[in-house]
Amino acid sequence: MKKTIKRTIVGTLLFATMATAGLVALIFYPQSLFANKFDYNQFTVYYNKDYKIDKEAFQPILDGAYRLVEKSELHNPDFKYKVFLAHNNIFNKIESLQGGDVLARATAWNIVFKTDIDIKNNRIHSGGNSIDLTAILAHEMVHILQAGKYGLLNFGLLKHPPMWKLEGYPEYVARRAYLNSETYDLRKEIQRFISADIPTKQESFEAVPGHFMPTYYFKGRIMVEYLMDQKGMSYDEILKDQRAEEAVFKEMVDWMNEQ
Ligand SMILES: [Zn+2]
Structure with a gap:
């Protein structure tokens, strides 16, 4: 009797392990x-x-x-x-x-x-x-x-750069048509964000007209945009930059106010 139970447990564990491995393999x-x-x-x-x-x-x-x-x-x-x-x-x-x-x-x-x-x-x-x-x-x-x-291990589910760097850069690259449009101005975009009331930007924000995204996508994009277009930084340099998000954000707002 004991043996049967043991075998069943081992069998179940083996099956669960194989099933999990199979699912992981399918995801890749x-x-x-x-x-x-x-x-x-x-x-x-x-x-x-x-x-x-x-x-x-x-x-x-x-x-x-x-x-x-x-x-x-x-x-x-x-x-x-x-x-x-x-x-x-x-x-x-x-x-x-x-x-x-x-x-x-x-x-x-x-x-x-x-x-x-x-x-x-x-x-x-x-x-x-x-x-x-x-x-x-x-x-x-x-x-x-x-x-x-x-590397997958540095840009994966378990480990990745701060969200504003992780999502801000893809947004910066992908929104080129919007950033190049004639009426676009980064200073106005920063102003639009800081003057929005808290509920409007707490969780999601209108990243481009008609598309609301989690706020850090938008905030990350304008910050990456500021660092790359105004400060001449590369994405590699942004990743290596040790400054806290709020320090970079404050510098960007100061820049906007100086203009
Ligand atoms: Zn993304």
Whole structure:
């Protein structure tokens, strides 16, 4: 009797270990769960058998995101991006084990869209937000490059730089069209943030018109933008900079007030 119980426990543990290892392997290598794929330049896009993908319309979006990321100091021309359209795939549930309620996520070398994408209009529609698909894709690509350059262990779930550096830089790269628009002015953007009342910016903030994001995405973006465009720092230097977030923020506000 005892032996049977022991064997059962050992068997259960072994099964649990194998199942966990299997799930972890799938998070890194989910290709087998997707029936279809297409290659385009530096991208491979994976999707379900029954998913009707408009490849013609998707290509300029992939090109647009690539052009944004190309300007980043982390750009690596040899890098290949794997994009998974997972909203109607079992993989969506598996990768959700990592936590977080997100529209898209970069894990290791994979970019996963967890919500359906509107390729024709270059948008993602979510909770009243209409989100620029090119910008989201570029943002996730920068995460892949961060991990590619600095290592998965330094840019992973367990260990990563402060959130404003982790998320601010991908936003800075991905929002280039907005930052280049004629009416855009960093000083006005800082002012918009500091003059917003607390409830308006406590958790989320309108990062670009029509898109509310967790506040640190926006705050991180303007801080990275200030350090790079006004102070001439590289992302590498920003990562090495030991100053506290609030010290950098205060310096930025002082700069704004001097203008
Ligand atoms: Zn991000």
